[in-house]
Amino acid sequence: MSTSPAGPPPPADGLVSAARRNLRELAHGLSHASHPSTPLLASAPKPWQRMLPYVVVLALTATFIPVTINVLTTQYDVPGALAGALGVAQAAPLLMLAHRPLQAWWIVFPADIAGALVVLAQSTGTDALWPWTAPALIAYLFLLLALGLRETRRTVVGVWVVTAAAGAALHLIAPDRAADSALLLSILGAVVLVIGAAVRERGEATRRLAEQETISEAERAQRTLLEERTRIARELHDVVAHHMSVITVQADSAPYRISGLSEPAQEEFASIAAAARESLGEMRRLLSVLRSDGTEGDRAPQPGLDRLQQLVEATVRAGLPAELSLAAELGEVPPAVDLSAYRIVQEALANVVRHAPGARTQVSVRVAAGHLNVLVVNGPAPKPVAPLESAGTGHGLVGMRERVRLTGGTLDTGPLPDGGFRVAARMPLPPAMSPSAPPPSEDL
Numbered sequence: 387m388s389t390s391p392a393g394p395p396p397p398a399d400g401l402v403s404a405a406r407r408n409l410r411e412l413a414h415g416l417s418h419a420s421h422p423s424t425p426l427l428a429s430a431p432k433p434w435q436r437m438l439p440y441v442v443v444l445a446l447t448a449t450f451i452p453v454t455i456n457v458l459t460t461q462y463d464v465p466g467a468l469a470g471a472l473g474v475a476q477a478a479p480l481l482m483l484a485h486r487p488l489q490a491w492w493i494v495f496p497a498d499i500a501g502a503l504v505v506l507a508q509s510t511g512t513d514a515l516w517p518w519t520a521p522a523l524i525a526y527l528f529l530l531l532a533l534g535l536r537e538t539r540r541t542v543v544g545v546w547v548v549t550a551a552a553g554a555a556l557h558l559i560a561p562d563r564a565a566d567s568a569l570l571l572s573i574l575g576a577v578v579l580v581i582g583a584a585v586r587e588r589g590e591a592t593r594r595l596a597e598q599e600t601i602s603e604a605e606r607a608q609r610t611l612l613e614e615r616t617r618i619a620r621e622l623h624d625v626v627a628h629h630m631s632v633i634t635v636q637a638d639s640a641p642y643r644i645s646g647l648s649e650p651a652q653e654e655f656a657s658i659a660a661a662a663r664e665s666l667g668e669m670r671r672l673l674s675v676l677r678s679d680g681t682e683g684d685r686a687p688q689p690g691l692d693r694l695q696q697l698v699e700a701t702v703r704a705g706l707p708a709e710l711s712l713a714a715e716l717g718e719v720p721p722a723v724d725l726s727a728y729r730i731v732q733e734a735l736a737n738v739v740r741h742a743p744g745a746r747t748q749v750s751v752r753v754a755a756g757h758l759n760v761l762v763v764n765g766p767a768p769k770p771v772a773p774l775e776s777a778g779t780g781h782g783l784v785g786m787r788e789r790v791r792l793t794g795g796t797l798d799t800g801p802l803p804d805g806g807f808r809v810a811a812r813m814p815l816p817p818a819m820s821p822s823a824p825p826p827s828e829d830l
Contacts, residue, residue: 416488416544425485426535439484446528450477454521461514462505472501476522480529487532491545494529495552498522502556517556518567523574530575534582542579549575607784614785615792630669634662690724691716691751694731698749701735708735708747716753723813726789727751727760730797733786734762734809742767745806757795758813766805786811 426439455473458464464472475497482490502517518526526549534542553568637659641652689697691712698710719727731749738747747764783799786809790797795813802808 416541416548423485426483426532443481443483446480446483446525447477450480450521450525454519454525457519457521458501458505462519463508464504468504472497472504476501477525480525483529483532487529487536488541491529491533494526495549498526499552499556506556506560515567516560516563517553518571520567523567523571526571527574527578530578531582534579535586539583542583546572546575546579610784611788614788617785630662630666634659634666637662688721688725689728690721691719691727694728694749694751697728697732697735701739701747704739705744706735706739706747707744708738708749711748711750711752713752716751716758719758720816723758723793723815726793726813727758727811729789730760730786730809730811731762737807737809738762738764742807744768753815756815756817758815760809760811760813762809763802764806765802 425436427435430436451473454477455466455469458469458472459466476494479490479493479497482493498518501519501522505514505516505519515523530542530545530549533545537545550568550572553571557563557566557568637655640655641647647655694710694712698708701708731751735747735749738745742764745764745767747762750759750761750763752759752761786799787797790811790813793813795811797812798808798810800808
């Protein structure tokens with residue numbers, strides 16, 4: 387007798403397992419709050435908004451305790467002491483709605499069931515609300531609203547299912563009661579829970595959107611910084627590569643240009659040339675990594691202070707009245723500072739054209755106290771015209787700041803009282819290149 391291999395479990399077993407899993411999750415949701423015990427509106431900006439939940443729960447508790455006691459004693463003939471205990475048990479936990487609504491539900495729900503059983507035991511007429519009294523029903527709706535605002539969808543669904551099941555069970559105990567409030571609480575409770583959950587989910591969506599915008603802005607600023615650093619690295623590579631090439635050529639040609647060199651001196655020049663060529667190779671490999679995005683760098687020489695006059699003249703031809711004051715005693719400026727000064731003036735003039743077209747602009751480049759000072763000041767636009775760009779990205783200022791920081795200098799930017807704008811960069815110069823420093827010794 388052959389036996390067939392075991393097949394997949396019957397569908398009924400899968401349904402039972404899914405039902406058990408859902409029941410476990412439902413029980414966990416009803417027994418564990420999904421949020422910390424922080425008060426509602428705890429992060430509100432104004433003090434009165436943070437105090438509002440406490441005022442509301444105090445008002446609800448102060449209202450429902452005496453009302454519940456009065457209704458139980460007058461309409462349901464419940465003894466005063468028992469009515470007082472039920473009133474406190476059903477309404478006092480409302481004080482917890484601001485920070486622990488689920489824990490409050492675990493007190494109010496059994497108290498409401500106990501109250502329904504007490505009312506059932508009294509010889510009252512069949513025209514009174516049952517199993518939930520009017521104060522208990524209304525207070526329970528406030529409790530459901532607090533749950534909808536704080537708890538997850540699974541938890542509020544579980545609360546509604548348990549409430550509806552309890553109401554149905556109590557109704558079956560005394561089906562002759564005409565004024566049945568179990569169905570009424572189920573309908574109104576569902577509406578209140580849906581409203582609360584919708585408000586909560588909308589608030590969470592708004593909060594997540596604000597967090598995402600904050601993260602996106604930080605990532606955008608970081609990306610801008612990295613892009614500017616990459617651009618600076620490419621430009622500095624071109625500047626340094628020029629000087630390294632000159633060193634290589636000079637070292638290779640030294641034995642032919644200088645007669646009478648000893649063998650050790652020729653070997654030393656050959657070693658210098660080899661080291662320079664190796665450095666150039668390493669720089670080319672690094673540059674290939676920086677340009678791995680497929681872009682091609684500029685093959686023209688990098689600009690410097692000697693091209694500021696051309697830059698200002700081109701800006702004037704574009705319709706911007708600009709003036710250049712360039713000190714004659716600048717002397718030799720390091721390539722990194724030379725390039726950074728040109729780029730800062732270039733970006734500052736471009737910002738004036740974009741945001742204050744037609745504004746009179748002054749460009750000044752001076753050397754003082756061993757620093758190169760670059761100042762670009764523009765006044766307000768001569769007439770109220772729409773700027774070419776209504777809102778800048780801030781990339782230009784980020785680039786300026788990064789360039790100055792890499793040279794060890796400082797940058798000061800900001801608006802002026804008359805409506806203009808000021809860009810001031812101060813970059814250090816090596817002592818040998820400062821006009822105030824003594825010339826280097828020529829002794830060998």
